[in-house]
Amino acid sequence: MRPISHLAQRMLGLPPPLTRDVVVQRDLRVPMADGTTLLADRWAPRSGGERLPLVLVRSPYGRRGPIGVQLGRVPAERGFQVLIQSVRGTHGSGGDFDPIRQERDDGLTTLDWVVKQPWCGESVVLAGASYLGYVQWAVADRLPPQVKAMIPNMTDSALTLEFLRSDGLSLETPFIWGVTNAVDEPAGVLRGLAQMRRRQRALDTLPLDRADVAATGQRVPYIQDILAHDADAERWTGIDHRHRVPATTVPVSSIGGWYDIFLPGQIRDFQALQEAGREARLTIGPWTHANLDNTPTRELLTFGLALAQGREPPRRPPVRLYVTGEEAWADFASWPPRGYWPRRFHLQPGGALSTGAPPVSAPDRYRYDPADPTPAVGGVRASGGGRKDNAKLEARPDVLTYTTPVLDQDVEVVGEVGAQIWFRSSRPFADVFVRLCDVDERGRSVNVCDGLVSVSGADRVSRATVRLWPTAHRFRRGHRIRVQVSSGSFPRFARNPGTGESHATAVELRPADQEVYHDPARPSAVVLPVHGAH
Template structure:
């Protein structure tokens, strides 16, 4: 029954067999004497010697085994799914992302020695993909391919930027791993999500973990007090290992995925080094499960594990939103797309040239924060959503082109420069690109935020938005939003200069966007 449900939910092709068995609680020794537990999924007959998919997970082996391991074991693999250190029966203490290189290399050494294992494929999404990058430059010859899905080599560091702290995702993940082994955790999930959402408004934020689940979390305390450059996160960043990868890599991401910029950076490194790599990016959020990763594990991973070449396809396959179609390209970013500036002008107009000098202002109150609406999030309200209600708020400015007389195709990196000042020295600038349809509904395409200091003086805010592939159709309009937050996706800026962890006072501010030839606020889109 589970096999049929997973097949229907993920829209998978029929399996080779549904008759699989699980060898539970294999003990994998680490050099320091700790043992990590793993389950081995195989077809009931003929499993020995099949290519082995290795999955290392902090979320347990049983439920994830049904979703991740079973479909692969039914389609030509044997699968080893291991609980990482400190969770779900594995020994030691869980310290997120800091132990995965040493433990991953030791696990590979163990797997190579097993008489039933030969060729190995590394597979997994999110944290389960990050652990692949942790070992990627020191793989034994038995590893034939990597398939990292919605992940990157420097996991979570984008969230902890000193100039733009994300809150909802790293905090929510800290709550998840802090509560997932409690009794009846799955049944209590909806209630826990409500408590977590309330906790994000706690002042000071250093008390939010106790509000969310009743105890201190060392990880949550650390994300609130250490930014991305802190020594605390030294073990997190494996980006320097990407260039050393020699096995073929198939990287799968989503336009609304939380890790997309880093994932594209990793692919660009492989591409520049001439490594055998390909990239697939769909219209997905982080938590969307679909057939693509499993299809790729079968068509790409099994082929390399057997010493064959997978079916030929372009190195880059992108889903172009708006056109709602898959397209193939030779590289990322694709050739032929040139940067074009769209300037913020008076009266809410977005134009090809800067207009007369003027200003637009709005009042921002972090006690009534500008809300996140869709976009790059882990909650249900993610991806493309109608932004009409958001844009009706007085703390959101919008700038819109006339109706397009022809399609405008945008594929690549998106950025904005906003000339900005505030009545306070500390302020955030949030920029969002939207598609306005003929009915007047505004749909978010991509966005980004940057935090400023010295904002009482006019300065240029350089905002890096998420990359995208989007076709704005003839008859639609292109819109840019400017505001000072997207809560709780990003932490509220208290306006005081205090640490986000300790701030207990929130100050409202009057924000000003400056436009015109001398201060040419604009968004830059890669256009063909």
């Protein structure tokens, strides 16, 4: 296994380990309160592994292969022992996998079992990304004293609930995740690509509650749940752990990405920790959910290991952000950072954008056809997200753009971004999608952040308030700021059929004629937190 150790070291950009002589105990049996047995693998140095600080990872994605190397071998070579457990109903663990519902009870039982093992020392660190981070929040208010730190990455304490907003159903991510975890199919690159293409095509299926069958040949309960029940439904009782966050008693280091699906929730959790006076830090890089560098591993080996050994971790300000556009890291004391003030950039006639009030003008118009939905390009995606050239998207007739003159100085935007769009549709049900872009000297438009809101009563002129993803971005002198307005971003968000019918059962797709207003009485604007603007 030494070649794998060297390969992992190179790929993660890590210094040489303390040892490469690591052993694995496979299929340790962890009994749950109801008699179900969950399986776990323990990684440790061959010599001196017992009583080392322990990293606990609970995962639905297996314990072997690349997961075992990165989450097990790498920390075990560098001062830890590691226990990777397969959650209920996955990869040999008993019971049925009912996503996100069992993690509170099973997590607490697992912790109680772990700290009683003879090889467990006096310190435990909880670590992992996405689902592996959510399971940490599920137990955060009842941690035994042996737990010294949490390092949740690309996650939040409510997880699925972000997808289920009644004002904008996020479709692609929960659908792809649900069908991927529902079917245990043979691995392999070519087969995996074919599966992904089939699942993406399935999103075109109508009604949507048949898309899981189109993708997998069977019903997927998780998919049916997200289509049938919004965030307030009783079906989701018990999966929301937001109230546990302020009660967390150990230091927490959260790592997120500007194009990650869970970023707003992750920032909310960090703010809750800060408001409760807890020791917390937040790092946000230029990453998507599926494209993260070695930052979590380095944080485990510095922040996590120091606390596990009773030492102070390296000191740094609580918030560390990668500022896109400047392509550099910057440190701050809080989120949102101080010194950034809301500035309104108003949509203007003729596709202009400026801080001045708009003049009397007629609305701009476009037609949205859900049978040919405005596509998602880059941004917050399950795959293929991040920063992309928006030229083809902006050339579509169902996308409006508004652009400032060339900037004569840098404009730094850090914090929460919003938009207020005065809007009317020919249908009573419509969506408003707003995207912020940076246009460089060559005219290349690259997305910065975006968001969508669903509007009922849209056939009357009303102000649609859109929450865009948070950002830290510097618009360089010589660039321009651009705002896109459209009515969809498919399949990231479910397309609006225009009928008011449930997303699950709608089969009729009705085109809509949309109007965007920009006049003194209806001043549509994007609101940017700009440095020094007060």
